[in-house]
Amino acid sequence: MNGTGALRAFIGCFTSNGGRGIVQAAVDPGTGALTAAGTIETVPDPSYLAVGHREGGPVLYCVSETVEGAVAGFDVSGPAPRLLGEPVPTGAAEPTHLTVCQDHLVTADYGSGSVTVLPLAADGAPLEPSSVLHHEGSGPHPERQSAPHAHQVIQDPSGGWVLSVDLGTDSVRVCSLDTRTGQLTLHSVMSLLPGTGPRHLVFHPRGHHAYVLGELRPTVVVCRWNPETGELRSIGECPLFPDGAGVPVQPSAPVVSRDGRHLWAAVRGTDTIAVLSVDEPGEGVRVVTSVPCGGRWPRDLALHPSGAHLYAANERSGDVTWFDIDATGVPRRTGSLAVPAASSVTFA
Template sequence: MASKIHRDCRKIPELLFLTGLGLLSVVLSTRETRAEGNTVYRVYLGTYTRGDSRGIYACEFDTSQGTLSAPKLVAEVRNPAFLAFHPTLPRIYAVSELWQTEGPDRGAATALEIDDRSGALHVLNQEAVGGAGPCHLAVSPNGRYLVTANYGSGSTSVLPLDGDGRLQPRSCVIQHEGSGPNEARQKGPHAHQTIFSPRGEILLVPDLGIDQVLLYRLDEKTGRLTAWNPPRVDVPPGSGPRHCAYHPSGKLLYVVNELASTVSVFECADEVPVRLVQTVSTLPPDFEGQNTTAEIEVHPSGRFVYASNRGHDSIAAFAVDPATGKLSEIGQFPSGGKVPRNFAIAPGGRLLLAANQDGHNVVVFAIEPDSGKLRATGVSVQVGSPVCIVFRPIRR
């Protein structure tokens, strides 16, 4: 099947592929300019619980004004590094990035009920993921499963969800295998993200330790993972893929590489990444310090891609070529703090929030609609070790 996909991809007329991408970008850009029905959001912040942080925090964010309220603690959870919402229920899930597989310091996932009036969270239950250092999670589009990327053990776990959104004992753990050329960071596998393709058919898991983005099929009846065909795509050796994001068209996948401070661009066929077409640096040519990348997002218009630099402490911005999907550098913009581990483009596409882990702040930027450049708005809030940002509409 893999060879068939490659053959089919080559048969696609280049003009048809490029025209389709360009037209979709125009449509998305038009949609983006229309006012959304909701402009006020509750921003939930995942953190590392050290120093002043005690768990998950929440702010109110007005996307029309760019205002952000002071964070309030809404749930005490240990190291809730990443958060994900249920698609239909008022539930939010957090990984506890702890480094044992069993016992009190075990890596786990926590299900929490959302009180949409107050924003408060109430713990429903917690389940061990069967791996060490779970650092990312995703809920399947049908809301029946939670999948986690376990960095420490280099594995991917699946936990069923019941009708109330509570976690059930894990149904599957897939252990990754292999290593990479970076002896300090790639002695073994290190899964770093779980993300479903736009149609929800493919589970992608970038693994920093083995320089691969692994592709899985999730069986909706059994909750088990099997390899897709092809089972993976490779990035250049020593790159250390961390996170990835699809272009809104589904025809391109962008992968941020933590160790090499680069972004790799893959052409997709039916949302399956099949061909590496470009790798670009996230850093200015004259930078000589130490740096690792963290997060990547594609603007909802499909015109821009952003990636965070930790060390250079900036958000790198790229323009997407509407003809090829390749990237050209716009520039690097200071993140307003130290170690921007995560950032998120707010609904509507006009603002970006950067979570500076070691700066202990969240900073608001405006996105210039024509150029994609970032402009600091002067709005920021203090919170201990923020590492994840997610948005939920507030309905008055």
């Protein structure tokens, strides 16, 4: 929230495909509806966004998903976002995801198959990279897995570990981050079935289970997570299409409800949101139904901070649609906002 206490949404876009940059939107406190309120056109292809918090208020970060690769930070504590210094090169190609870890920004670099760490200044501005950790390996898919492709980086709920999901090597890497030096050190690796092509993972709210979404093999891999030892272990999986999808699909983004009872997965190709139930321990996952995403090619899903609304960034139809969420977990579409080449949604 900004200084006025009003919640805002920020929507990343691909400027190379007609997007306007980062779109700022007001969020209706009752319905969750979005109303466009301006754009930030400073950075090319700001495809993924993350929010950090400093003493002065929230800071919005974005990747620049270009061959050169860069990140930028914006002070969004006031009504008008303010760029914190010039965009900083990551020293790696095509960053697709980023997260804030203590006083550092960490990016997943799809093109170069690496993870970059950038320290943050006192005002939240990103500084020059302190380390770039390169992944190694490949997978069986001849086009998508000929080399490493780090697609997501995320801090675990305990705050003690950094996990990177690599689509190219069918693996999730667990690293420790030395906050004094900004160096990442590989701690453990969880391998998935060859050809899974993992894209993103999400943690259960209680912090001891995680769900990995396969992009090349449309499945949710259920994992146990031990924050004490930093070990992630696969214990089962749930195919999103037990009888086949009928069309080529590429699942993109998983989201878990705040109470841990529901999991949603965006599916490009069918242009749907798969709805899954999660049992009380967090280990039993099953597909319940699916609903249309309200557009084409849903690249990202985001949950409203209240948990009452779900948002889909539909890249190819150029819109963000939103849904009401009730106790059943089945999303009910209630509105949309035109956002060309929309790719991600976050809130501050």
